[in-house]
Amino acid sequence: MAQVELQGITKSFGATRVLKDVNLSIEDGEFLTLVGPSGCGKTTLIRIIAGLEQQTSGSIRIDGASIDHLRPHERRIAMVFQSYALYPHMTAYGNMALPLTMARLHLYERIPLLRLLSPRRRSVMKQIDAEVQAVANQLKIGPLLQRRPAQLSGGQRQRVALGRAMVRDPAAFLMDEPLSNLDAELRVHMRTELAELHQRIGATFIYVTHDQVEAMSMSDRIAMMDGGQVAQLGTPSELYERPASIRVAQFIGSPAINILPGQVGPDGAVELLGRKLPISTRLPPGSAVSIGIRPEAIRVTGGGDPAAEVSLHAHLRRRELLGPEQILHFHLDRLESATVIVRLAGAQAPVAVDGAAELGFDPGACHVFDAEGNRVEVSRAESRAVPPQAALVQVGRAG
Amino acid sequence: MSAPVRRFVTLFLVHAALLVGAAFILLPFVWMLATSIKPPEELFTAQLQILPDRFYGVENYRFALENAPLLRFALNGVIVCGGILVVQLLTSIPCAYALAKLRFPGRNLLMTLVLLGLCIPVQVPALPIYIGLAYTGLLNTYFSMMLPFFLSVFAIFLFRQFFRSFPDDIIHAARLDGMSEFEIVWRIVTPSAWPAIAAFSVFSIVAHWNDLYWPLIVISDIELATPPLGMLFFANAESGTNYGALMAAATILTAPLVIAFLFARRRFIQGITMTGVK
Structure with missing residues (x-):
């Protein structure tokens, strides 16, 4: 059980700066996910926490005490690797018992023959055996303990690797993309199991993934990393509903958010494809902005949509049916290069492929980003056309 | 030509080429074996004949075993090769691990030096090592035969x-x-390196079992002679022109290597392919 604090962590490999001033505070028992595209520095960061890499500057504290000077095994931290990193010539049991024998037996007690001289070795090994069995039963791998990693399936190896981390009873678990080598079905299953495991043992989890679905579904909080920095830190719904930058907005959510070009009109109102939206910003008139709309925030109608304040003319190009929902790809009539993706519930096609449609959306559901890609707060423009229920959405909270 | 016929012809040509190559390499061994079972009068006949008219193997092998301490030579070979191999593994495995997996300043320079070491033949440091051994009174010992080979850059x-x-x-x-x-190094990495260890062991044992040069320099006591040096003593002193017996002795001293290789063959090939050497 531990609170982990990162203060001003930087890391450079030669002239390349991989991490630039990362500050994070992870609460005791929290499930924090580091998510981001590959090369964003998330794996380097987790390795620094584990002590496998040395940070260039900055400090790591566990429960307020600095661990910078400690070697990896002295940090009360266990790590699960993407490749599982099981010792190939040892059985599952040997893999799980190893961290305990390393911690509890002296060097001479681990050397063949010489270890026979130790009077206490037998009782220590008995204790270790009991602990390994207990963890193995928790993970339901009891019958597999005598097998070697090569004789185990991916999911079983994953459990042994988890078991090896759990027997140490660490203050914090570090997980470096532990599910990415599993097939899709097993990944979904292990996701649930990991989340349950976290609830059961209540330890601090720091989880690295490039898969935003994993991040969204398991975490208490997500730290989205980009270019060696924390781009946004917040709960999954905060990241989804109020992305701090266009990069976060594009990374979180599947299918990805639709980004359309816009600009700020002379009166401060945001204009999309030359059409004025009833939202305004404090950006100077004429500034270019990007407008993000989530695929599920768009309604599709064949003709006019009286409920929607804004609608765009489009043609349906492609339709993917996913069972309970469908993904529609539209081309806008005003901007041929832009594809707008819409997610609709139900299996009924609203329009035929190549058919014309109106894409209606609530301006309150628009995310506006400036030219640098940072989120811009918008306020509802004074307009008599605003239906009261639409005005409640999101913009009201923006303050 | 249809596809199966063409395939057959290709296979035939490939195997024919391999057979010719194998025959070329094996011929000295076959000749050694054949000579070791021939009577003296058949050795220098004009016609090429592999099998003897009169089987003389028992006499040749008995003469070789009775007149030369062949088992002593073989034992010396085992001691020297074993000693060299053990120390080579003990020193080179940690060294190789450090060069492969640890990051420290000067690592590339050290690796370059190792590669340069590969270029220096044993004859170059022979004289200084000999003088050193002579000064310390270590000539004519097992240690003197092993010393130059303890550190293997290869x-x-x-x-x-x-x-x-x-x-x-x-x-x-x-x-x-x-x-x-x-x-x-010893508990995690080495157990996975058996193919490489087997491959290197074959290289090392073959090289030092067959080495004549260095034992010839530091050994004058026949009791300490390794197989090739023993053969040399035997050829000079005992057998004279008894080539049948000489070849019988050579067969006896080559056999352990061939047998060892047959046992290690699979791992040897695995090791060579996995390390990308040769």
Whole structure:
């Protein structure tokens, strides 16, 4: 059980700066996910926490005490690797018992023959055996303990690797993309199991993934990393509903958010494809902005949509049916290069492929980003056309 | 030509070429075996004949075994080769691990020096080592035969190539589990390196079992002679022109190597292919 604090962590490999001033505070028992595209520095960061890499500057504290000077095994931290990193010539049991024998037996007690001289070795090994069995039963791998990693399936190896981390009873678990080598079905299953495991043992989890679905579904909080920095830190719904930058907005959510070009009109109102939206910003008139709309925030109608304040003319190009929902790809009539993706519930096609449609959306559901890609707060423009229920959405909270 | 016929012809040509090559390489051995079972009068007949008219093997082998301490030579060979191999493994495996997996300043320079070491033939340091051994009174000992070969740059190079493909994550996991670097080398990395160790062992044993040059320099006591040196003594002193017996002795002294290779063959080939050497 531990609170982990990162203060001003930087890391450079030669002239390349991989991490630039990362500050994070992870609460005791929290499930924090580091998510981001590959090369964003998330794996380097987790390795620094584990002590496998040395940070260039900055400090790591566990429960307020600095661990910078400690070697990896002295940090009360266990790590699960993407490749599982099981010792190939040892059985599952040997893999799980190893961290305990390393911690509890002296060097001479681990050397063949010489270890026979130790009077206490037998009782220590008995204790270790009991602990390994207990963890193995928790993970339901009891019958597999005598097998070697090569004789185990991916999911079983994953459990042994988890078991090896759990027997140490660490203050914090570090997980470096532990599910990415599993097939899709097993990944979904292990996701649930990991989340349950976290609830059961209540330890601090720091989880690295490039898969935003994993991040969204398991975490208490997500730290989205980009270019060696924390781009946004917040709960999954905060990241989804109020992305701090266009990069976060594009990374979180599947299918990805639709980004359309816009600009700020002379009166401060945001204009999309030359059409004025009833939202305004404090950006100077004429500034270019990007407008993000989530695929599920768009309604599709064949003709006019009286409920929607804004609608765009489009043609349906492609339709993917996913069972309970469908993904529609539209081309806008005003901007041929832009594809707008819409997610609709139900299996009924609203329009035929190549058919014309109106894409209606609530301006309150628009995310506006400036030219640098940072989120811009918008306020509802004074307009008599605003239906009261639409005005409640999101913009009201923006303050 | 239809496809199966063409395939057959290709296979036939390939195998014919391989057979010719194999015959070329094996011929000296076959000749040695044939000579070792021929009576003296058949050795220098004009016609080429592999099998003798009169089987004389028993006499040749008995003469060789009775007149030369062949088992003594073989035992010396085992002691020298074994001693060299053990020390080579003990020194080169940690060294190769450090060069392959640890990051420290000067690593590339050290690796370059190792590669340069590969270029220096044993004859170059022979004189200084000989003088050193003579001054310390160590000539005519097993130690003097092994000393120049304790550090093998070839082994360092071969194991480094092998260790480079060892997953870093497993080493990281071992560090997190509290293992020291030496324990990682011997308990985690070495058990996975058996193919490379087997391959190197074959190289090392063959080279030192067959080495005549260095034992000839430091050994004058026939009791300490390794197989090739023993053969030399035997050829000079005992057998004279009894080539049948000489070849019988050669067969006896080559046999352990051939048998050892047959046992290690699979791992040897695996090791060579995995390390990308040769």
